[in-house]
Amino acid sequence: MSQTRRDWLLSDAPQTRRQARLGAIYQGWLTFRANKLAMFGLIILVILIFTAIFAPWIAPQNPFSQNLGGRLAPPSAEHLLGTDALGRDILSRLIHGARITLFIVGTVALIAPIIGLFIGTVAGFAGGWLDQVLMRITDIFLAFPKLILALAFVAALGASIGNAVLALALTAWPPYARLARAETLTIRNADYIAAARLQGAGPMRLLIRHIWPLCISSLIVRVALDMAGIILSAAGLGFLGLGAQPPMPEWGAMISDGRTYILDFWWVAAMPGLAIFIVSLSFNLLGDGLRDVLDPKGGKE
Amino acid sequence: MTDPLLSVRDLRVAFPTRQGVFEAVRGVSFDLGRERLGVVGESGSGKSMTGRAILGLVRPPGRVTADRMDLDGQPILNLPERKMRKIRGSRISMVMQDPKFSLNPVMTIGDQIIEAYRLHAGGGKNVGRQKALDMLHAVQIRDPERVMQAYPHEVSGGMGQRIMIAMMLAPDPEILIADEPTSALDVSVRTEVLNIMDRLVTDRGMGLIFISHDLNLVAQFCDRVLIMYAGRVVETLTAKNLHDARHPYTQGLLNSLPRLDAPTGRLPVLQRQESWRDGDTITESLETEFPGGL
Amino acid sequence: MLKIEHLDVWFGLPPDRVDAVKDAGFSVTAGESFGLVGESGSGKSTILRAIAGLVGSWSGRIEVDGQQLEGHRRNRDFYRSVQMVFQDPYASLHPRHSVDAVLSEALKLQGMDDIDGRIPRLLDDVGLGRVFRFRYPHQLSGGQRQRVAIARALAGQPRLLLLDEPTSALDVSVQAEILNLLTDLRAEHGLTYLMVSHDLVVIGHMCDRLSVMQHGRIVETMDVAALRRGAGQQDYTRHLIGASSGYRRY
Numbered sequence: 001m002s003q004t005r006r007d008w009l010l011s012d013a014p015q016t017r018r019q020a021r022l023g024a025i026y027q028g029w030l031t032f033r034a035n036k037l038a039m040f041g042l043i044i045l046v047i048l049i050f051t052a053i054f055a056p057w058i059a060p061q062n063p064f065s066q067n068l069g070g071r072l073a074p075p076s077a078e079h080l081l082g083t084d085a086l087g088r089d090i091l092s093r094l095i096h097g098a099r100i101t102l103f104i105v106g107t108v109a110l111i112a113p114i115i116g117l118f119i120g121t122v123a124g125f126a127g128g129w130l131d132q133v134l135m136r137i138t139d140i141f142l143a144f145p146k147l148i149l150a151l152a153f154v155a156a157l158g159a160s161i162g163n164a165v166l167a168l169a170l171t172a173w174p175p176y177a178r179l180a181r182a183e184t185l186t187i188r189n190a191d192y193i194a195a196a197r198l199q200g201a202g203p204m205r206l207l208i209r210h211i212w213p214l215c216i217s218s219l220i221v222r223v224a225l226d227m228a229g230i231i232l233s234a235a236g237l238g239f240l241g242l243g244a245q246p247p248m249p250e251w252g253a254m255i256s257d258g259r260t261y262i263l264d265f266w267w268v269a270a271m272p273g274l275a276i277f278i279v280s281l282s283f284n285l286l287g288d289g290l291r292d293v294l295d296p297k298g299g300k301e
Numbered sequence: 302m303t304d305p306l307l308s309v310r311d312l313r314v315a316f317p318t319r320q321g322v323f324e325a326v327r328g329v330s331f332d333l334g335r336e337r338l339g340v341v342g343e344s345g346s347g348k349s350m351t352g353r354a355i356l357g358l359v360r361p362p363g364r365v366t367a368d369r370m371d372l373d374g375q376p377i378l379n380l381p382e383r384k385m386r387k388i389r390g391s392r393i394s395m396v397m398q399d400p401k402f403s404l405n406p407v408m409t410i411g412d413q414i415i416e417a418y419r420l421h422a423g424g425g426k427n428v429g430r431q432k433a434l435d436m437l438h439a440v441q442i443r444d445p446e447r448v449m450q451a452y453p454h455e456v457s458g459g460m461g462q463r464i465m466i467a468m469m470l471a472p473d474p475e476i477l478i479a480d481e482p483t484s485a486l487d488v489s490v491r492t493e494v495l496n497i498m499d500r501l502v503t504d505r506g507m508g509l510i511f512i513s514h515d516l517n518l519v520a521q522f523c524d525r526v527l528i529m530y531a532g533r534v535v536e537t538l539t540a541k542n543l544h545d546a547r548h549p550y551t552q553g554l555l556n557s558l559p560r561l562d563a564p565t566g567r568l569p570v571l572q573r574q575e576s577w578r579d580g581d582t583i584t585e586s587l588e589t590e591f592p593g594g595l
Numbered sequence: 596m597l598k599i600e601h602l603d604v605w606f607g608l609p610p611d612r613v614d615a616v617k618d619a620g621f622s623v624t625a626g627e628s629f630g631l632v633g634e635s636g637s638g639k640s641t642i643l644r645a646i647a648g649l650v651g652s653w654s655g656r657i658e659v660d661g662q663q664l665e666g667h668r669r670n671r672d673f674y675r676s677v678q679m680v681f682q683d684p685y686a687s688l689h690p691r692h693s694v695d696a697v698l699s700e701a702l703k704l705q706g707m708d709d710i711d712g713r714i715p716r717l718l719d720d721v722g723l724g725r726v727f728r729f730r731y732p733h734q735l736s737g738g739q740r741q742r743v744a745i746a747r748a749l750a751g752q753p754r755l756l757l758l759d760e761p762t763s764a765l766d767v768s769v770q771a772e773i774l775n776l777l778t779d780l781r782a783e784h785g786l787t788y789l790m791v792s793h794d795l796v797v798i799g800h801m802c803d804r805l806s807v808m809q810h811g812r813i814v815e816t817m818d819v820a821a822l823r824r825g826a827g828q829q830d831y832t833r834h835l836i837g838a839s840s841g842y843r844r845y
Binding site: 343344458487488489491492495514516518521522553554557558559560561562564565566567568569570571 | 634635737766767768769770771772774775778793795796797799800819822823834835836838839840842
């Protein structure tokens with residue numbers, strides 16, 4: 001049965017729209033699966049998502065319950081990753097922190113590329129003065145270091161996790177806009193765009209149905225590769241006290257808390273650091289694998 | 302009878318794919334003397350892959366096997382890359398279809414030819430420079446001094462192809478593999494490029510493998526023709542007898558060409574047959590007729 | 596059907612202005628097949644693009660069906676009566692759109708009804724068969740792609756087809772199939788062709804009359820019988836005819 005389903009999916013002559021689409025997805029999955037490191041990244045991320053969803057059930061203790069008697073305890077059977085300055089279980093806090101990390105990453109990954117895609121493709125497709133105006137705005141954003149700009153936004157809007165996400169998203173879009181514009185410029189003159197024009201397709205249709213689908217795949221790859229940077233920026237804001245506010249168990253803020261004790265009680269800062277490291281790495285590996293699948297230049301031959 | 306320049310027996314190139322192993326070349330055998338050997342076939346017939354396999358340019362996971370692949374009696378099959386690099390360029394050269402993709406866009410043409418020459422023949426800058434000028438002269442470029450200073454985007458397609466040939470010929474190779482060298486060129490430039498290659502075979506005694514899809518051109522330009530279909534040689538014959546080909550595939554290809562002198566309403570269409578894939582090769586002779594040169 | 600007078604087409608602005616077509620003129624009557632022959636850079640494809648509205652910088656007169664065209668704006672009626680087939684079947688189909696998507700979009704844009712019923716008929720028309728309906732371009736050969744491109748052009752039932760080297764990227768056996776298909780379609784639907792090619796032999800096979808172009812100018816306009824006799828008035832025409840009959844060792 002599984003053999004025939006495989007054949008159905010890999011068929012060169014799909015019978016329906018659905019079979020064609022599923023077949024294309026399955027081909028991509030096979031390519032992705034062949035990349036072991038990317039699979040490793042995917043598995044870590046799936047675990048992370050599960051952890052975030054089921055945090056209250058997985059976490060051995062309440063992440064907020066303090067025990068000043070047992071503060072700064074080293075890793076032990078009772079506290080697998082030790083406790084922090086207020087005696088809270090670091091493992092439980094990391095597990096709950098996964099939710100915040102995912103929230104930040106997910107929101108930024110949704111907002112920034114969409115802004116970038118829209119601005120980039122419109123600029124590239126329209127050309128002329130609109131291109132000039134949009135790209136100069138992009139340049140202005142690019143001229144500032146990302147974290148400094150985000151700091152300025154958060155300082156203006158007030159320190160909170162929501163504002164931190166917004167600030168990160170608003171500073172992350174310019175590279176996507178540049179990427180999308182560059183892609184659009186090459187696609188714009190392709191024969192299939194000319195052919196669609198000759199059918200009477202208007203600019204909106206060309207943009208949405210013809211240009212976006214081709215830009216999106218390279219954007220997805222770029223986003224996956226940038227995720228690590230976004231997590232680090234979010235952690236950076238948390239570290240500076242401008243992101244998540246205490247007692248929220250945000251990973252960057254946790255490192256910040258542990259900074260004071262870094263020499264004597266290394267685990268307080270090292271454990272969240274390790275978590276950030278692993279998740280960033282897995283996003284990077286995932287991005288590499290996605291590039292194999294989605295990059296149209298990778299070659300179908 | 303002297304030995305052939307290049308002798309290939311049962312050459313196979315295989316690529317593993319999800320649907321199983323795909324054989325792009327399935328048992329190709331031929332000898333090359335100091336002659337113009339045409340290799341004709343449609344896209345996907347394995348003609349370009351045969352050329353790449355001889356030069357050791359098939360990338361993994363592709364696998365090349367052969368009973369024999371000898372250059373002047375020395376086996377060159379699956380040599381380590383370091384040794385292959387010595388052969389490639391200096392003893393066997395290749396000219397690709399589109400010069401735009403084969404020349405380095407950020408180096409002047411002169412520097413590229415000099416580098417290609419010195420890489421294989423050594424020698425000082427001045428020797429290389431003189432050689433480059435000679436080569437450009439040999440491919441009938443009128444103002445070689447100026448062209449040496451130019452960048453690839455500053456020359457036309459026909460000029461670019463002649464420069465490619467000059468570059469490939471600077472180290473005096475024994476064999477030139479030309480993969481569709483004229484199909485990107487206009488007819489009037491084409492004749493010039495062909496004349497240059499023709500002279501190299503007759504004057505220098507070079508062996509030329511001329512890969513092309515253009516039957517008429519091959520019939521007129523080459524001495525001998527291999528016709529490839531689905532990774533195999535289906536017929537070999539003397540070029541001037543091409544129009545008396547016996548294999549139905551060769552006949553079908555010839556018939557499907559429109560002709561100025563014989564107008565028809567509809568062109569005969571090639572009816573492919575499964576038996577061609579594994580049928581016998583129709584051959585006049587496997588050995589080259591011109592091993593010692595013309 | 597199509598009338599062109601004193602057509603100039605240029606690219607860029609002075610001092611970098613390149614004149615691609617200079618003072619071209621010819622006319623094609625309904626039902627005729629007209630060829631434009633020349634080497635690369637002779638401006639033959641540029642004329643097609645100017646007619647189709649893909650190049651806006653031209654002057655002179657282009658008339659389709661008595662309607663005078665301007666700039667690069669074309670109205671819906673124009674797109675219904677004039678369509679184009681491009682040279683490279685690998686570049687003229689959107690890599691992420693299936694055959695079904697390509698054809699249904701074309702039908703929708705041309706204001707056709709009964710799209711689900713028309714797609715199989717279009718595929719039959721170009722000899723593809725229904726099994727190809729849901730394939731993506733990378734699952735098709737060059738000839739099959741060109742058939743899809745022709746089906747797309749036929750979607751709105753046009754009367755004039757602009758053919759830009761429709762077979763130069765294909766193998767000779769596939770070229771024969773596509774040329775036959777174009778011949779059949781012209782007879783069946785009463786189409787008018789304006790075909791561009793560098794290959795005199797293909798033009799000789801497909802067209803009734805032709806113009807020879809060189810460096811942006813029309814050198815000579817002749818009928819196909821004259822071409823077959825090799826009776827060019829101009830040196831350049833005779834040179835082209837000579838060169839296209841193959842290679843002759845000097």
